Amino acid sequence: MIQRSAFLIARAVAALIFLLTWGYGVTTYSPFAFDMFVRPQLFPQLATFVAWHHVWFWVALGLSAATLIPEVMGPRRGPAFWTTVAYLMAMAGLGCYLTVTPYLATIGNGSRSLAVVPGALVPIVWLAIIDHLSVAKAWRDRATDDATGQQPLLTSCVLTGVLLWAVHLLRAWLVVGYPDHAAPALDAVWTFVLDVGALLGVYVVFSLASAIASATTRAFAWEYALGTVIIAASIAELFRRIVLPAFSFTSGDAGAIAAALGVTLALMWSGLRLRGTPCRAGGGFASLLSIADPHATPGRVLMLSGTSAAAALALSFVHQIDWAGILQSLIVLVEATLIFGLVLARQRGKDDGRWSLAVALTPPIAALALLLLLPVATTRLAAVTTDSRLDAAAVIERLPAIDGLASFTADRLIEQPRFDLAFYRELLAAETRQPALDPAVPSATFARPFVTAATTPPHVFVLVVDSLRRDYLSPYNPTVTFTPAIDAWARDSFVFGNAFTPYGGTWLAMPSIWTGSAVTRGWGRIFPRINALEPLITGAGYDFAINDFTIASLLTPETKRTFLNPEVPSVDTDLCENFDALQAHMSARTTSRPVFGYLAPMNVHILNTRVESPAGAGRYPGFYPPYASRLERLDRCFGTFVSHLKAQGLYDDSLIILTSDHGDSLGAEGRWGHQFFLFPEDIRIPLIVSLPKAQRLTVTTDLARVSFLTDLAPTLLSLLGQPVPDLGPLFGSPLFVPVDREPVPRRRDSFLVRSSYGSTYGLLRRNGRSLYISDLLNWREYAYDLRREPLGERQAVSQPMRRLSQAGITSHVARVDDLYRRR
Amino acid sequence: MSPRQAPLPATRIALALGLLGLFYIALPIRLPATDDDRSSEGCLSLADRPPLTGPDALAQLERCRSAVPDDVELIADLGSAYEAVGRIADAEAAYRQVVALDPDDADVRVRLARLLISRGDTRAAAEHAAAALRVQPNRQAVTQLIHPPVTP
Numbered sequence: 001m002i003q004r005s006a007f008l009i010a011r012a013v014a015a016l017i018f019l020l021t022w023g024y025g026v027t028t029y030s031p032f033a034f035d036m037f038v039r040p041q042l043f044p045q046l047a048t049f050v051a052w053h054h055v056w057f058w059v060a061l062g063l064s065a066a067t068l069i070p071e072v073m074g075p076r077r078g079p080a081f082w083t084t085v086a087y088l089m090a091m092a093g094l095g096c097y098l099t100v101t102p103y104l105a106t107i108g109n110g111s112r113s114l115a116v117v118p119g120a121l122v123p124i125v126w127l128a129i130i131d132h133l134s135v136a137k138a139w140r141d142r143a144t145d146d147a148t149g150q151q152p153l154l155t156s157c158v159l160t161g162v163l164l165w166a167v168h169l170l171r172a173w174l175v176v177g178y179p180d181h182a183a184p185a186l187d188a189v190w191t192f193v194l195d196v197g198a199l200l201g202v203y204v205v206f207s208l209a210s211a212i213a214s215a216t217t218r219a220f221a222w223e224y225a226l227g228t229v230i231i232a233a234s235i236a237e238l239f240r241r242i243v244l245p246a247f248s249f250t251s252g253d254a255g256a257i258a259a260a261l262g263v264t265l266a267l268m269w270s271g272l273r274l275r276g277t278p279c280r281a282g283g284g285f286a287s288l289l290s291i292a293d294p295h296a297t298p299g300r301v302l303m304l305s306g307t308s309a310a311a312a313l314a315l316s317f318v319h320q321i322d323w324a325g326i327l328q329s330l331i332v333l334v335e336a337t338l339i340f341g342l343v344l345a346r347q348r349g350k351d352d353g354r355w356s357l358a359v360a361l362t363p364p365i366a367a368l369a370l371l372l373l374l375p376v377a378t379t380r381l382a383a384v385t386t387d388s389r390l391d392a393a394a395v396i397e398r399l400p401a402i403d404g405l406a407s408f409t410a411d412r413l414i415e416q417p418r419f420d421l422a423f424y425r426e427l428l429a430a431e432t433r434q435p436a437l438d439p440a441v442p443s444a445t446f447a448r449p450f451v452t453a454a455t456t457p458p459h460v461f462v463l464v465v466d467s468l469r470r471d472y473l474s475p476y477n478p479t480v481t482f483t484p485a486i487d488a489w490a491r492d493s494f495v496f497g498n499a500f501t502p503y504g505g506t507w508l509a510m511p512s513i514w515t516g517s518a519v520t521r522g523w524g525r526i527f528p529r530i531n532a533l534e535p536l537i538t539g540a541g542y543d544f545a546i547n548d549f550t551i552a553s554l555l556t557p558e559t560k561r562t563f564l565n566p567e568v569p570s571v572d573t574d575l576c577e578n579f580d581a582l583q584a585h586m587s588a589r590t591t592s593r594p595v596f597g598y599l600a601p602m603n604v605h606i607l608n609t610r611v612e613s614p615a616g617a618g619r620y621p622g623f624y625p626p627y628a629s630r631l632e633r634l635d636r637c638f639g640t641f642v643s644h645l646k647a648q649g650l651y652d653d654s655l656i657i658l659t660s661d662h663g664d665s666l667g668a669e670g671r672w673g674h675q676f677f678l679f680p681e682d683i684r685i686p687l688i689v690s691l692p693k694a695q696r697l698t699v700t701t702d703l704a705r706v707s708f709l710t711d712l713a714p715t716l717l718s719l720l721g722q723p724v725p726d727l728g729p730l731f732g733s734p735l736f737v738p739v740d741r742e743p744v745p746r747r748r749d750s751f752l753v754r755s756s757y758g759s760t761y762g763l764l765r766r767n768g769r770s771l772y773i774s775d776l777l778n779w780r781e782y783a784y785d786l787r788r789e790p791l792g793e794r795q796a797v798s799q800p801m802r803r804l805s806q807a808g809i810t811s812h813v814a815r816v817d818d819l820y821r822r823r
Numbered sequence: 824m825s826p827r828q829a830p831l832p833a834t835r836i837a838l839a840l841g842l843l844g845l846f847y848i849a850l851p852i853r854l855p856a857t858d859d860d861r862s863s864e865g866c867l868s869l870a871d872r873p874p875l876t877g878p879d880a881l882a883q884l885e886r887c888r889s890a891v892p893d894d895v896e897l898i899a900d901l902g903s904a905y906e907a908v909g910r911i912a913d914a915e916a917a918y919r920q921v922v923a924l925d926p927d928d929a930d931v932r933v934r935l936a937r938l939l940i941s942r943g944d945t946r947a948a949a950e951h952a953a954a955a956l957r958v959q960p961n962r963q964a965v966t967q968l969i970h971p972p973v974t975p
Contacts, residue, residue, distance in 0.1 A: 201846060208839035215832035355830060357838075364842050368849055375854045392854045415853045494960070497927065700962040704927030740963045745930065747896055750871050766870050766896065769925075804867050 004276065010063040011127070015268060017060035018123050020049060024104060025116025026247070026257060032507070032521055032757075033247045034109035039553060044569040053104040054095070061091045064127055071134060080133035087126045117257060121264040128264075131271025139221060139274075147210045147219040148283030148344070149351025150359055156344040157203040158363065161196035163343070164336055167308045168195070168403035171315075183389045186378065187402055190395050193370045194406035194413075200367040202340070205230060206285060207360065213284065224284030228270045231288075231337075236262030238333065242326055245431075245777060246676070246758055286348050289341025304342050311335035315404065325400070325676065325778070332404035375414065393797075401670035411778050423806045424776050427813060430823070431759055439522050439820035444727050446516040446532035446713050450539020453721035457540040458692040459645075459654040460716065461597045464513065464548075465575065465634065466506060467605045467674060468660035470499075470686035471790035472623060472631055482620065482632040485639025486658065490688050493656075496735065498768045499687035499707045501662045504678045505756025509661035509709055510550040510600070516713030518730040518752070520820045527554045532713040534559055540720060542596035545585055547578045550600070564599070571608070575601035576637035583644055594653075603634045606664055606673050624666040652693035655719060657712065659687045668791055676758030678773050680784055680792035683753050683762070685709070689735065695719065699736040702743035706768035708751070711735050730819055752812035763808045772797075772805035870896040880904050895925045902934065914938060922951070929955035929965070936968050 024046065027033040037043065049056065064087075071084040097103075107113045169188060209230060213222035240251075240258035249257065273288055291303060311331055318327040375392040382390040396414060399407035470476040474487035475495045502518065503509040511519045515530045523530070531554075537544050538559055545562040546552050549570040552563060564581040565573065578599045586595060602608060604627050612626030620628035638658075645651040663682045665671035674682045687707060691699070699719075710732030714724045718734035726733065729751075733744045746767065753762040759776035771792065773782040783801055784792035795801075817823045866887035869875070875884060884901040891897060902917030918935040921928055932955040939948035952968040959965060 204839060204842045204846065208836065208843065211832045211835035211839055215836065355835070360835070360838055361842070365845070368846060372849060372852055375852060379854065396854075413850050413852050415851045697961055700959055702929060702959050704925075704929065704958045739961045739966075742964065743959060743962070747928075747930075748871055748873065766894070767925075769895070800867055808871075 007067050007275075008272070010067050011272065014060040014064040014067075014127075015124055017056050018120050021053065021057075021104065021116060022120035022261070024050060025107070025113050025120055028107055028109060028113035029117055029253075030247045030249055031109050031524075034113075038109075039549075044571070050104045054098040054102050057098050058095050060123070061088075061095055064091075064123070067127075068130065071130060078133070080130055080136075083126070083130050083133055087123075087130060091123060118260055121260055124264050124268050128267035128271035131275050132267075135274045146283055146351075147214045147223050148206070148285050149353065150207070150355050152283075152344065152347035152351050153206055153210065153285075154203055154359060154363060155350075156340060156347050157199040157206075158196060159343050160336065160340040161199035162192075163304075163339060164199075164332075164405055165192050165195040165403065168332075168405060171308075171312050172402040182398055182402075183387075183395070186381075186390055186395060187398060190374065190378070190410075191399065191403040191406040193367070193374050194399075194409040195403065197367040197371045198405060198409040199336075199340070200364045204364050210283070210285070220284045220287075222284070224270070224288050227285045227288040228266045231269065232262040232266035234262070234333075235265050238330070242329060242777070246326060283348070283351075286341065286345040289337065290345030291338055291341060300342055300346060304339060307335055307338045307342070328400065328404045329408045332408060336405055371413065397669075411780075415779055423774075423810065424779070426810065427761065427774075428759060428776055430813065430817065439520050439526055439822055441526050441529045442517070442819050444725070445530045446717060446724070446727070446731065447530050447535060448532075448722075450535050451722055453540070455694075455721065457542065457594050457720050458695075459595045459597075459650055460542070461595075461654060461656045462513075462599070462712070463575070463638075463656070463658045464510070464598075464600045465604065465658070465660050466600060466602045467662065467664040468631075468686060469604075469627075469663045469666070469681060469790065470660075470684055471681075472604075472628065473686050475688060476686060477789070479622065482623075482628055483635040485635045485642065486688070488639070489642050489656075489690065493688050493690035494701055494703060494735075496687040496689070496701075496703055496705075496707050498704050499659070499685050500683050500751075500753065500764060500768060501660070501685050502708050502710060502751065502753050503756050504662050504682045504753065504760065505675050506550055506600075506661045507756035508754070509756065510548070513661075513709045513712050514551055516710050516717075516732040517727070518710065518816045518819065520816055520822060522822075524554055526820075527551075528556050531555070532717065536717060536720060536722065537596050540596075541593050543589060543591055543593040544596045544598075545582055546598045547573055547581075548598055548600040549573070551598075571602055571605070573600065573602045575599060575603055575634050579637050579641040579644075583641070586648075600661070601634070603630050604664075609666075610672075627664075627666060654690070655692055655695075655716075656690045657688070659709065659712070660685045661709070676755050676760055676775075676777070678753050678755060678760050678762040678771075679782075680771060680786055681790050683764075683771070684786075684790065689715075691719070691736075695736075698739060700739045700741075700743060701736045702745075704767070705743060706746050706749075706751070706764065707735060708732060730815060750808050750812070752809060752816070754813075761809045761813065763805045763812070765805075765808070772801065772809075774806065774809060866890040866894070866897070869900070870894055874900045874903060881908065893924055895921050895928060895931075898924070899928070899931050899934075902931070906934075906938070911938065911942070922954075926954065927958050929958040929962075932958075933965055933968065940968065 024038075028038050038046075068084045068088070071080050072088075074081065103112075104116065107116065169191065206227075209226035210223055213219045213226060216222045236258040238258075239261055240254045244254035244258060270288060291307075311334070314331045315328060318331065378390060378392040378395060382388065382392070382394075388394060396407075396410050399410055472480060472483070473490075474480045474483045475490035476497070480487075501509050502512055508519050508521070508523070511523045511527060511530075514533045515523075515527075516532045517530065519530075528534075534555055536542075543562075544560065545564055547564040552561070555561065562585055564585070565577050568574070568577065578601055582595075582597050582599070609624070609626040609630060612630065619625065642651065642656075645654055662674050663684050664674045665677055665679060665681055668681060671677060671679060711734070712732070714732045715735045718724045719736060724734055729749060737743055751764040753764055753771075754760065760773065761776070762771055762773045764771055769786050771782075771784040771786055773780075773784075775781070781797050781802060783795040783797045783805075785795055786792040814823070869884075869887055869891075874880075881901075881904045884897060884904055887894075887897055888901060898917050899921045902914045902921065905911070905914035905917060915935065915938055918931050918938065921931045922935065925931075932951040936948040936951040936955070939945070939951065949969055952965050955965045956962065956969075
């Protein structure tokens with residue numbers, strides 16, 4: 001037992017190291033993921049892993065070699081022996097090469113990273129081949145050769161569906177907390193039908209594989225092999241359709257990468273199962289999928305409850321992570337597979353060899369009928385009772401918080417009414433085409449040479465607090481008591497009450513600030529030529545200080561800058577430390593040049609708030625305590641900085657902008673994070689501007705006009721005396737105009753908002769009062785009336801609204817693609 | 824149908840394939856549609872277009888007002904259309920409805936203030952102008968409503 005556990009641990013650690021290497025290769029190969037995660041070193045642990053990769057490689061090799069001792073020391077010199085020797089020699093040679101010339105640390109976004117993607121999987125496949133060869137004799141010596149019987153397969157599928165349904169419902173009730181405005185009985189029916197229906201779909205697929213295996217003379221081996229193929233295809237499809245699109249891979253790349261990973265993981269699993277399970281009667285599926293000895297009841301019960309508990313633990317850990325939706329799907333699918341295997345193994349030996357047409361047909365057709373009828377019946381019920389909680393769309397909305405498997409099944413199977421598939425296909429096709437096309441520099445941009453201004457430029461401080469929600473700031477929400485300094489400062493400032501980020505997520509939001517325009521993925525390749533603020537900073541002779549990990553490395557080398565707190569990793573950037581460093585920089589300098597400070601701290605980013613202690617709920621009633629407590633500290637530092645400027649006599653000559661790149665979902669309606677979301681709390685942002693004293697009475701604005709981060713660059717250009725042309729709806733416009741002019745109206749314009757990372761698009765209309773969201777990955781559409789703070793009011797999606805909004809989104813996306821000539 | 828020994832695998836393969844095909848054809852499932860009132864579609868998009876003008880504008884705006892009753896831009900347009908044809912009371916009512924729906928619509932407050940001044944209600948006009956100034960601070964067109972420039 002101990003020897004077996006040691007074997008598995010050694011193999012798991014080795015596989016983890018190889019898979020981490022693969023993951024690094026994949027993220028580096030994707031231009032989007034490289035720019036987003038790798039270049040700014042968002043995860044310092046990953047950078048450490050890369051720096052020490054050659055050492056980790058030896059660890060993996062050592063551990064895997066230890067598991068191969070029986071093959072090397074055994075008396076037989078068969079294929080397993082020679083394959084093992086070849087593995088050890090080849091890997092040792094590779095280890096020596098990597099020690100002399102570390103490879104991983106030297107790769108960037110390009111072809112060198114492509115070599116890592118398949119290369120890192122080779123050792124895993126090689127080990128899997130050795131595992132298969134090692135047990136080849138046992139396979140040949142098998143006495144019985146059965147396929148899985150009809151009855152055990154059906155019973156296992158139904159039992160697994162019911163078990164998962166019960167466990168998930170219990171988890172929702174006891175651990176997570178059942179969602180508000182639920183209809184428990186209806187939700188239970190829906191989740192039951194979806195869970196059992198999904199497993200009956202599995203039953204049909206496995207029945208087919210079992211029937212094919214039965215047609216051969218080696219049914220057990222064929223069933224085992226076909227089961228491995230099903231696992232490989234499932235993993236590949238999951239990654240191709242759900243995981244890799246989140247990293248902006250083209251469909252071709254995603255297909256190849258997903259297929260390689262699916263085959264690798266399935267082979268690895270198959271090899272480990274073959275080593276661990278003596279071949280017995282009852283079919284290949286159970287041998288492949290079961291992780292416990294089916295004849296040891298305590299072990300089975302322990303594994304069943306342990307699997308569910310581990311899944312619950314993993315779900316509670318990931319539910320506040322940006323990629324929660326994807327991770328939730330992965331976790332529940334692994335959970336479902338393992339439980340299916342355990343239940344199937346228990347059914348071995350219960351096959352009486354009989355086969356019934358009724359048993360073959362009735363359950364799947366009944367499940368299909370229920371799946372088809374349930375939405376219709378639910379909609380009727382909602383219409384009769386006029387209870388919106390009973391609406392089918394409302395039930396589907398609640399599923400992620402109740403039952404991950406049911407939610408996954410619903411997302412794959414159920415479309416919203418009158419769904420325009422062409423709209424989705426067109427946008428997704430455009431997305432997958434784009435990475436291959438370099439964006440072109442637009443014919444007109446705000447990036448222009450600086451025109452010498454008549455007056456001395458003011459100090460400029462642009463504070464873009466990552467994930468800062470405006471309803472957590474006193475100027476926007478009078479119930480907030482923990483931001484008094486920002487509140488006091490805002491009383492002398494312009495508080496824009498209708499500001500939005502055009503992009504959910506930092507990756508596209510930050511360049512939109514610097515360019516003053518809509519941006520496209522791949523913007524980094526042309527950034528120096530569309531960057532509007534850099535010519536301003538250099539032209540006006542600013543003393544430039546920055547702390548930011550999205551923009552700073554893309555500025556031209558000639559632009560002199562002071563990078564504040566360079567030793568602090570991206571995720572830990574702290575406004576208080578930034579202010580200290582900035583003040584120290586300003587005190588130490590000998591020049592009288594004005595300062596341009598650009599800070600993008602991560603104080604309230606979900607990566608930090610989710611690890612904060614949730615204590616203090618009593619101090620911040622109605623608010624998320626970890627977020628509020630961090631914001632309270634940030635507010636104190638902000639107040640200190642403003643006091644410092646005033647004490648130094650600099651405040652009246654300073655232009656200060658406080659905003660954020662996007663908001664954040666902090667648990668409302670079960671949502672956390674912002675990477676894929678465009679919900680009201682994700683796209684609404686604070687925007688507060690204090691002007692130099694000399695300008696405060698000479699300009700006007702419209703504080704209620706819908707405004708965007710793209711307005712900041714033209715605003716700064718305008719306030720610093722630069723000519724700002726009207727470049728059209730894809731560009732921002734100055735927030736301030738001379739008092740004798742009318743602020744540029746926007747009430748009749750519609751605006752595209754989109755996720756930086758996912759395939760989610762939105763349309764803002766009616767001066768930011770109306771928001772329509774199309775989530776292309778999950779096939780969901782939402783409509784919100786944004787007049788209510790902070791979450792807006794959910795509206796039913798009507799057909800006219802859908803057509804109008806989808807047409808608007810398509811048209812805006814086409815305009816952006818035309819701007820960058822990416823069609 | 825009584826259970827029997829397993830039939831030829833070929834039959835079972837065909838049956839399983841048939842079931843798979845059935846699933847493939849039946850799925851994805853579509854939720855029943857709620858409404859599809861095309862008549863309101865043109866009205867919804869009015870908010871995204873320049874204000875309607877011409878002889879039919881008033882009739883179309885009035886028709887759409889019932890289709891999308893809380894559309895601020897549409898009601899503001901209706902107020903302007905009423906003003907253009909001299910229906911001042913209707914225009915004032917429309918503007919008042921706009922500021923009730925969207926108190927931060929400074930432009931409509933200015934229009935309403937001008938209308939109120941024209942009929943002598945300077946006090947109410949000043950209130951709307953002050954409200955407009957809170958949204959559009961320093962704007963000359965608004966300050967002049969409260970303190971008209973002295974002409975020599």
